[in-house]
Amino acid sequence: MVFLRRQDEEKVVARNNQAARLHGMVHALRDMGGITFLTLRTRRGLVQCVCSGREALDGAAEGCAVTAAGVWREEPRAPGGRELAQARLTVLSRPAAPPPVPLAKKKLELHLDTELGLRPVVLRAPRRQAVFRIQAAICRAFREYLQQEEFTEIHTPKIVRTGAEGGANIFRLDYFGKKAFLAQSPQFYKQTMVGVFERVYEIGPVFRAEKHATQRHLNEYTSLDFEMGYIDGFADVMRMEQGFLRRLTAVLEADCAAELALLGVELPRTEEIPAVRFDEIKALAAERYGYSIRDPYDLEPEEEAAIGRYAREVWGSDFVFVTHYPSKKRPFYAMDDPADARYTLSFDLLFRGLEVTTGGQRIHDYAAQVAKMEARGMDPAEFESYLMIHKYGMPPHGGLGIGLERLTMQLCGLDNIRRACLFPRDRTRLEP
Amino acid sequence: MVFLRRQDEEKVVARNNQAARLHGMVHALRDMGGITFLTLRTRRGLVQCVCSGREALDGAAEGCAVTAAGVWREEPRAPGGRELAQARLTVLSRPAAPPPVPLAKKKLELHLDTELGLRPVVLRAPRRQAVFRIQAAICRAFREYLQQEEFTEIHTPKIVRTGAEGGANIFRLDYFGKKAFLAQSPQFYKQTMVGVFERVYEIGPVFRAEKHATQRHLNEYTSLDFEMGYIDGFADVMRMEQGFLRRLTAVLEADCAAELALLGVELPRTEEIPAVRFDEIKALAAERYGYSIRDPYDLEPEEEAAIGRYAREVWGSDFVFVTHYPSKKRPFYAMDDPADARYTLSFDLLFRGLEVTTGGQRIHDYAAQVAKMEARGMDPAEFESYLMIHKYGMPPHGGLGIGLERLTMQLCGLDNIRRACLFPRDRTRLEP
Numbered sequence: 057m058v059f060l061r062r063q064d065e066e067k068v069v070a071r072n073n074q075a076a077r078l079h080g081m082v083h084a085l086r087d088m089g090g091i092t093f094l095t096l097r098t099r100r101g102l103v104q105c106v107c108s109g110r111e112a113l114d115g116a117a118e119g120c121a122v123t124a125a126g127v128w129r130e131e132p133r134a135p136g137g138r139e140l141a142q143a144r145l146t147v148l149s150r151p152a153a154p155p156p157v158p159l160a161k162k163k164l165e166l167h168l169d170t171e172l173g174l175r176p177v178v179l180r181a182p183r184r185q186a187v188f189r190i191q192a193a194i195c196r197a198f199r200e201y202l203q204q205e206e207f208t209e210i211h212t213p214k215i216v217r218t219g220a221e222g223g224a225n226i227f228r229l230d231y232f233g234k235k236a237f238l239a240q241s242p243q244f245y246k247q248t249m250v251g252v253f254e255r256v257y258e259i260g261p262v263f264r265a266e267k268h269a270t271q272r273h274l275n276e277y278t279s280l281d282f283e284m285g286y287i288d289g290f291a292d293v294m295r296m297e298q299g300f301l302r303r304l305t306a307v308l309e310a311d312c313a314a315e316l317a318l319l320g321v322e323l324p325r326t327e328e329i330p331a332v333r334f335d336e337i338k339a340l341a342a343e344r345y346g347y348s349i350r351d352p353y354d355l356e357p358e359e360e361a362a363i364g365r366y367a368r369e370v371w372g373s374d375f376v377f378v379t380h381y382p383s384k385k386r387p388f389y390a391m392d393d394p395a396d397a398r399y400t401l402s403f404d405l406l407f408r409g410l411e412v413t414t415g416g417q418r419i420h421d422y423a424a425q426v427a428k429m430e431a432r433g434m435d436p437a438e439f440e441s442y443l444m445i446h447k448y449g450m451p452p453h454g455g456l457g458i459g460l461e462r463l464t465m466q467l468c469g470l471d472n473i474r475r476a477c478l479f480p481r482d483r484t485r486l487e488p
Numbered sequence: 489m490v491f492l493r494r495q496d497e498e499k500v501v502a503r504n505n506q507a508a509r510l511h512g513m514v515h516a517l518r519d520m521g522g523i524t525f526l527t528l529r530t531r532r533g534l535v536q537c538v539c540s541g542r543e544a545l546d547g548a549a550e551g552c553a554v555t556a557a558g559v560w561r562e563e564p565r566a567p568g569g570r571e572l573a574q575a576r577l578t579v580l581s582r583p584a585a586p587p588p589v590p591l592a593k594k595k596l597e598l599h600l601d602t603e604l605g606l607r608p609v610v611l612r613a614p615r616r617q618a619v620f621r622i623q624a625a626i627c628r629a630f631r632e633y634l635q636q637e638e639f640t641e642i643h644t645p646k647i648v649r650t651g652a653e654g655g656a657n658i659f660r661l662d663y664f665g666k667k668a669f670l671a672q673s674p675q676f677y678k679q680t681m682v683g684v685f686e687r688v689y690e691i692g693p694v695f696r697a698e699k700h701a702t703q704r705h706l707n708e709y710t711s712l713d714f715e716m717g718y719i720d721g722f723a724d725v726m727r728m729e730q731g732f733l734r735r736l737t738a739v740l741e742a743d744c745a746a747e748l749a750l751l752g753v754e755l756p757r758t759e760e761i762p763a764v765r766f767d768e769i770k771a772l773a774a775e776r777y778g779y780s781i782r783d784p785y786d787l788e789p790e791e792e793a794a795i796g797r798y799a800r801e802v803w804g805s806d807f808v809f810v811t812h813y814p815s816k817k818r819p820f821y822a823m824d825d826p827a828d829a830r831y832t833l834s835f836d837l838l839f840r841g842l843e844v845t846t847g848g849q850r851i852h853d854y855a856a857q858v859a860k861m862e863a864r865g866m867d868p869a870e871f872e873s874y875l876m877i878h879k880y881g882m883p884p885h886g887g888l889g890i891g892l893e894r895l896t897m898q899l900c901g902l903d904n905i906r907r908a909c910l911f912p913r914d915r916t917r918l919e920p
Contacts, residue, residue: 057764060723060809062730079718081683081881099638099686099717121718121852121883148718151881152854176876179684188684192641199631206531209624211710211892213911214646214693215659215670217918227647229661229670232697232915238647238661245911248608248920251513252617254531260692261646265664278643285531286511286553286580291492298494328491336489377492420553422584441920444608449513449583451553460643479645479677483664486649488680488873 070128076140078103079123079148081180082116084160094143095135095160096124101314102182104134105143112144118160119151157181168472175479176488186315188478190308191464195259197307198280198458201300207255207282212245214261218438220244221387225265238263241457243389244442246283247418250453251445257282259460269483271472272357272410274461276481283455290401290417293454294331294377297405297413301326301375319468324374324407330367331377334399341366353382355404355411364409379403381416388429391417391454401454407466415456422446502560508572510535511555511580513612514548516592526575527567527592528556533746534614536566537575544576550592551583589613600904607911608920618747620910622740623896627691629739630712630890633732639687639714644677646693650870652676653819657697670695673889675821676874678715679850682885683877689714691892701915703904704789704842706893708913715887722833722849725886726763726809729837729845733758733807751900756806756839762799763809766831773798785814787836787843796841811835813848820861823849823886833886839898847888854878 070076080096092113094105105124107113116122126143156174157164159181171178178184215236219226220243227238242258249256262279305323308316341362342349367376380399383392390400402416419425425446426436436443464476474480479488502508512528524545526537537556539545548554558575588606589596591613603610610616647668651658652675659670674690681688694711737755740748773794774781799808812831815824822832834848851857857878858868868875896908906912911920
């Protein structure tokens with residue numbers, strides 16, 4: 057038996073002329089006749105190392121994992137403005153084969169199918185890494201902001217007996233001989249937890265058995281959900297989202313400057329976001345861009361794009377809240393507008409012409425919820441454990457769900473949502 | 489169209505004799521003849537309000553959501569040492585029925601089945617809330633610590649083509665006519681991401697189709713996973729876990745003092761944790777407690793309990809790392825001990841006699857991984873996309889998975905893991 061004692065180490069900041077030891081994978085290697093320039097991929101980014109003589113290389117080749125001992129030296133042409141000079145390498149592991157794609161190439165242009173098949177390796181390319189560092193920052197900003205606003209994190213089941221969103225796009229599962237489903241959203245559970253903690257959030261997977269293959273749908277995605285009690289109206293929910301978006305741009309500026317620069321991302325303005333009624337913006341966009349409205353109750357992708365363009369051109373905003381969606385297009389738990397029950401107290405947030413959020417106020421009154429279910433031909437008895445919260449009392453409340461991959465895609469300017477997901481699931485893709 | 493402008497509000501700290509407005513649900517209500525004492529459940533905990541006269545109550549009853557306007561006054565006997573005096577209530581919503589259990593009772597003793605059936609409401613009881621506030625703090629501590637240690641957060645698929653842990657305890661799924669599974673762990677993906685970010689973590693659901701109903705198994709649970717490259721050995725992984733545990737106790741002390749007190753939780757010491765070989769501790773515990781070892785290759789629950797007792801009595805520790813598990817009990821990706829291939833470079837962490845973590849060093853060499861798979865009768869071609877990482881180069885690496893509910897259960901001294909999960913899934917329970 058030994059006792060383990062963990063001491064937190066002080067972070068060492070690199071200084072010039074200071075000896076250093078670091079590790080990474082050999083990203084690129086140029087032999088300049090006796091002197092070798094190596095680029096290592098480290099968890100802090102690319103680092104240039106300079107080795108003199110064969111021996112200092114220890115036989116390192118592209119794809120090797122190495123440690124490098126040397127001295128920091130200022131070098132404006134190197135990544136990060138410095139390099140590790142007089143480096144001596146020790147090879148820790150060697151690959152069995154050279155990489156299937158040139159990872160060190162500045163822009164790695166690959167057909168999407170090729171890329172996704174090789175994802176485990178392609179993700180090592182710096183531009184691919186950047187997307188997912190930004191994605192991690194989105195989650196961090198979401199949590200930090202909601203934490204500050206006194207939300208409590210929850211974890212709710214993904215195997216469920218009843219789908220929250222209804223419809224056919226739900227995965228079925230055999231659960232010890234019983235029929236079960238994969239959760240389309242944490243809707244029922246996050247509402248339930250408003251009765252417990254008043255403000256809750258969850259970041260987790262949701263599952264949609266969408267049969268279409270589009271550039272903006274995944275069959276499994278990560279949803280950023282929150283739900284809050286004691287709202288005066290759904291504008292409180294939109295304001296909370298705006299607060300998160302403001303925090304997000306601040307976090308990205310502070311922590312992801314290199315990634316934003318590498319991808320050429322321009323951060324959206326978040327100080328003010330226009331909010332406009334569904335029927336109003338439909339008419340405005342149709343008039344401005346000269347098309348006719350086909351479906352007065354829905355937004356088609358082309359129409360979302362037109363609305364995004366309108367918001368950009370007329371209001372100077374990358375974001376636009378579209379409010380008061382038609383009741384028939386919203387689920388049974390959405391609260392209808394008391395002023396006109398054909399519409400709901402709900403909203404979507406469009407970002408650069410794509411829906412990235414759906415939210416709104418929910419019904420909190422038991423009788424009202426039962427009545428709306430019955431009006432839709434649903435059997436309240438099937439939802440007994442959900443309706444428990446209404447029966448025993450709920451404050452007025454609302455919330456939203458943000459698609460993490462969609463937000464990442466629009467922020468990074470990607471052409472397909474699969475590029476914003478580490479290992480995407482679509483109709484034909486189950487691995488890697 | 490209107491512009492939404494979100495201004496972050498300053499948090500108001502309650503001061504005596506200051507007017508305040510707050511909201512919450514009526515937890516308890518005592519009429520003292522003209523004066524009514526109400527307890528509200530708010531997101532910051534219980535608050536006592538004092539109302540004079542019928543009118544000030546607005547007809548509030550238990551389970552109503554209300555706002556209360558009044559004046560803060562020092563009151564040592566009230567929760568938090570103060571109360572809202574001269575309170576005037578406005579009822580925001582009324583329940584359809586009184587609560588099915590006495591939520592305001594100090595200790596709500598319910599049969600587990602009754603409790604789980606009524607979970608959406610029972611969770612409102614302060615002692616139940618406390619468990620899940622502590623659980624949220626565990627996740628926060630995990631992320632904060634790993635963030636500081638330069639880990640990157642990832643999100644990996646839960647619908648997979650191949651199980652990482654093998655065996656029969658895997659849920660099957662129809663995926664557009666193809667056979668798919670629910671992920672038993674993010675193992676393959678987190679290893680893959682070590683090749684990208686070097687250090688990664690994920691908090692997410694995992695699914696185990698365990699057929700036994702025990703007090704320590706759930707069919708869906710939340711796993712705290714991390715994986716790190718460039719380790720010198722699996723002790724680096726244990727040290728990282730110890731670092732997290734130290735952070736955890738600090739976070740709990742700082743943020744959850746009220747919850748710890750309510751539940752009577754004594755925090756474990758984390759400054760030093762004994763680490764002992766599997767075969768050594770088996771023999772030590774068997775000798776001390778006078779039983780004979782039945783299976784030299786496994787730890788039965790009773791044996792885990794005995795080892796926990798041994799660690800407590802002999803080494804004064806609630807935790808014990810048990811190292812060098814037998815190779816035949818570990819998955820194919822575990823690295824065997826070069827000194828004795830019957831054992832692996834791996835460990836479990838027991839906490840108060842229960843396994844809460846499994847971890848270890850993984851094979852990083854392509855030929856070695858293929859050879860171990862073949863020796864186990866597995867077909868490497870079936871794992872092509874996983875083996876890609878070994879083929880194109882991986883650093884030495886290792887990691888672990890912590891069961892969130894088990895850690896919560898042991899920390900809070902609960903008698904069943906279902907009490908440490910908001911909405912548990914077991915063989916018979918699919919809702920709420």
